[in-house]
Amino acid sequence: MKLAFYPGCSLEGMANxxxxxxxxxxxxxxxxxxxxxxxxxxxATAAHSLNELMAVTLPARNLAEAEKMGLDIVAPCANCFNRxxxxxxMIQKKIIDVPWEVTAKSTVHEMTRFLxxxxxxxxxxxxxxxxxxxxxxxxxxxxxxxxxxxxxxxTDYENPRTMDRIVAAVGAEALDWSYKTTCCGASxxxxxxxxxxSLTMRLxxxxxxxxxxxxxxSCPLCQANLDMFRRNKxxxxxxxxxxxxxxRIAFEPGRACxxxxxxxITDPVPLLSKKELLR
Amino acid sequence: MKxxxxxxxxxxxxxxxxxxxxxxxxxxxxxxxxxxCFRCTNACPIxxxxxxxxxxxxxxxxxxxxxxxxxxxxxxVCLSCEMCTTYCPNEVQVAETxxxxxxxxxHSSVAPREKQLALFHQTFLEALHHFGRVNEFWxxxxxxxxxxxxxxxxxxxxxxxxxxxGLLLLRKGKLKLMPHRCRAMAEIRKLYRQQRGxxx
Numbered sequence: 001m002k003l004a005f006y007p008g009c010s011l012e013g014m015a016n017x018x019x020x021x022x023x024x025x026x027x028x029x030x031x032x033x034x035x036x037x038x039x040x041x042x043x044a045t046a047a048h049s050l051n052e053l054m055a056v057t058l059p060a061r062n063l064a065e066a067e068k069m070g071l072d073i074v075a076p077c078a079n080c081f082n083r084x085x086x087x088x089x090m091i092q093k094k095i096i097d098v099p100w101e102v103t104a105k106s107t108v109h110e111m112t113r114f115l116x117x118x119x120x121x122x123x124x125x126x127x128x129x130x131x132x133x134x135x136x137x138x139x140x141x142x143x144x145x146x147x148x149x150x151x152x153x154x155t156d157y158e159n160p161r162t163m164d165r166i167v168a169a170v171g172a173e174a175l176d177w178s179y180k181t182t183c184c185g186a187s188x189x190x191x192x193x194x195x196x197x198s199l200t201m202r203l204x205x206x207x208x209x210x211x212x213x214x215x216x217x218s219c220p221l222c223q224a225n226l227d228m229f230r231r232n233k234x235x236x237x238x239x240x241x242x243x244x245x246x247x248r249i250a251f252e253p254g255r256a257c258x259x260x261x262x263x264x265i266t267d268p269v270p271l272l273s274k275k276e277l278l279r
Numbered sequence: 280m281k282x283x284x285x286x287x288x289x290x291x292x293x294x295x296x297x298x299x300x301x302x303x304x305x306x307x308x309x310x311x312x313x314x315x316c317f318r319c320t321n322a323c324p325i326x327x328x329x330x331x332x333x334x335x336x337x338x339x340x341x342x343x344x345x346x347x348x349x350x351x352x353x354x355x356v357c358l359s360c361e362m363c364t365t366y367c368p369n370e371v372q373v374a375e376t377x378x379x380x381x382x383x384x385x386h387s388s389v390a391p392r393e394k395q396l397a398l399f400h401q402t403f404l405e406a407l408h409h410f411g412r413v414n415e416f417w418x419x420x421x422x423x424x425x426x427x428x429x430x431x432x433x434x435x436x437x438x439x440x441x442x443x444x445g446l447l448l449l450r451k452g453k454l455k456l457m458p459h460r461c462r463a464m465a466e467i468r469k470l471y472r473q474q475r476g477x478x479x
Contacts, residue, residue, distance in 0.1 A: 009413045013455040014448070038462045040411040045359060046403035048378055050385045054404070057470055061463070099470065147361035148374075157365065183324045183360035190422070191395030192356060193437070195328050228444070263451050 003109070004071035005033035006062055008080040008220070009041050015077075015220035017260035021244040022076055022111075028251045029123055033074070036065045042083040045187060056096045059087035063108075064100035074109040076244075078145035078219035084108045085151050110145060110152065112218050112243065116162035124169045130253040131171025132246060135275055138177045138212040139163035139243070140203065142222045146181050157181065163243050167216055170250035177210040179203050184225045200229045208238060213271055215240045227265045239268035254279050298343040306379045308372035313337040319363030319373045329353040330392075333363050333373050340376070349384040353377065355393035398425050408471055411461025416454045419445070 011019040026033050039062050048055035063084065066073045075081040090096050091104040114120065146157040154160055160181065164174040184203060189196035204226060207215050217223045217240060227240040249257055249272070257278070261268050272278050303310050319333040320326045326333060331353045339348050348354065354377055363373035384391060391397035402422045406413045419441070423429050432438040448454050461467065 010415075012412065012459060013415045014453045016453065016455075040461045040463060040467055041407050041413050043407065044403065044413070046400040046407075048359070049381050049400045050404060051474060052379070052382055053474055054470070057474075058407075058467075061466065061470075099466075099473070143358070143360035143362075148364050183358050183362070186358050186360075187399070188356065188358060188396065190399045191393055192328070195325055195356060199324060263453055265447065265451065 001030070002032045002034060002071055003074045004066040004069050004106075005035045006039055006042075006066070006073050006075045006080060006084065007035065008075065008077035009044075010077055010220035014224055015242075017263040018076065018220055018223070018242045018244065021242055021248050021257075021260055025244045025247045025251065028127055028248070029120070034069065034071065036062055036069070036073070039065065042080045042087075044079055044083065048083075048086075053096060055083065056087045056090045057098050059084045060091060060098040060100055060102055060104075063088060063091070063104055063106070064098075064102040067102055067104075067106055070106075072107040072109060074111055074114055076111045076218065077221075078110075078142055079221065081108065081110045082144040082152060085153070089151060110162075112145070112162040112166065113154075116165045121165060121169050124166065124247065128170055128250045130250055130277065132250050132275070132277055133171055135172040135214070135246075135277065136175055136212055137167060137172055137214045137216045137241070137246075138175050138207045138210055139167060139180065139216045140184075140207075140222060140226070141180050142217070142219045143181060143183045143186075145219065163216055163218060166243055167246060170247055172246060174216075175210050175212055177206060177212070179206045184222045186221055186225075189225070196225065197229065200225050204229060204238065212238065214238055214268065216243050216246060217241070218243055237266040239264060239266045239271055241268065249277055253277065296341070296343065298345050299341050302340050302376065302379065306372060306375050308376050309369065310337055310340055310371055310376060312369040313341070313371050314369065316368060318366050318368060319371075322362040322366045324360060324362065325356060325358060328356050333377070336377060336380070337371060337373065345383075346389070348380050349387055349389040350392060352392040354381045354384055355391055355396045357381070395428065395431070398422060398428060406458075408468065410458040411464050411467050412459055414455055414458035416456055417458050 007019060043055055043058035047058055075084055085108050088104040088108055091098060091102060141160045146152055146154045146160050149157045167174045182203060183199060185196035185199040215226055215238060223240050223242060245260055299310060315334055317334050323333050331339060331351045336348060336353060357377045359374050359378055361374045364375065367373055399422055402425060403413060403418060406418050406421060
């Protein structure tokens with residue numbers, strides 16, 4: 001199986017650990033990821049905030065490149081996925097013309113949904129060497145991955161279960177909680193720290209109340225927001241994992257994971273050692 | 280809002296539903312269908328921080344109060360989290376409408392209420408124009424060099440916090456100092472020129 005991979009800008013910088021864990025997990029699952037040749041930024045929030053035309057044309061360039069490769073696209077970042085889908089729909093409906101040769105027929109997969117299909121889940125369960133027994137987590141999906149449903153195609157947008165299924169397949173316990181798709185504040189912290197902190201704090205408090213030992217995410221910006229939040233200097237923070245990191249721990253316990261965890265602000269190693277998951 | 284009553288009388292009289300028709304035409308959103316059920320405002324995670332609440336935004340458009348909307352903080356603090364759009368019973372695309380107002384404000388002479396947020400979006404697009412991809416380190420650097428930003432950050436003490444965070448991220452290996460330069464830059468710059476109305 002072969003897929004065109006659109007990493008997105010975050011995976012080159014802040015979320016380099018996510019990028020590495022994705023590479024490792026897809027190699028373990030025998031799926032070949034081919035990075036889209038010379039991909040460019042999807043424009044993110046800035047493009048649709050200031051220029052709605054650019055919000056369609058910027059992602060369209062990447063859709064065109066992927067079409068040249070003749071492969072379906074998979075995007076790990078929630079916002080990139082949302083923008084690519086948006087652009088694709090606008091092109092399909094012929095609302096906006098783009099300067100590139102693109103039919104927008106190829107499928108844009110959201111990474112968690114791609115891995116949570118029944119076949120892939122079976123493949124994941126078969127690959128698990130060390131189930132993550134006794135690890136209680138909550139899965140946090142955020143906004144851009146599930147909303148608006150007419151763009152993302154999620155039918156269970158109120159209670160998405162894709163990551164819960166993956167986390168259960170690798171043996172951890174995914175707890176139910178009601179803040180799965182509540183916004184984490186995204187990039188508003190740049191101008192309004194107060195808003196971002198109130199939103200992030202609410203999520204982390206609720207996660208702790210639910211009894212979670214860690215939060216599992218799939219979006220680089222959500223991870224950064226939740227991981228970097230500090231209530232005070234003594235307050236204990238809970239680690240925030242990318243779902244691919246948990247998969248990799250279950251697939252290959254004790255190999256190469258520690259290097260990714262050094263990139264986390266809240267150190268997840270004490271929790272994992274306590275659960276004896278790192279050997 | 281000060282003196283809204285006088286203004287309302289005047290604006291409705293002068294312009295009729297011109298602004299409403301324009302917004303409906305440009306966004307494709309069914310703004311006339313709103314019956315003020317408040318679901319958007321109740322769903323919004325940050326309606327508390329908005330000066331004009333989401334359901335009011337829709338009402339203001341119906342009344343043609345363009346200036347109030349373009350000067351509001353709402354259009355800049357909106358996170359585009361799409362809660363309002365998702366839960367609207369009449370499929371009024373509230374988030375898309377607010378986003379379009381932000382577009383209008385950015386291309387108007389109205390000074391944005393949340394300067395830092397507006398500058399951030401602008402700097403983001405400039406970084407994209409430079410490199411084709413966006414690099415966090417350069418983005419924040421470029422933002423700090425914009426007029427007034429550094430001064431404001433020193434005044435509020437945010438600069439020291441930001442420096443500490445930057446150092447932490449650098450130590451953790453989360454910052455990529457040199458941006459990757461896309462080889463297809465010519466195409467992207469041509470796109471920018473076309474959007475600005477120059478012939479590429």
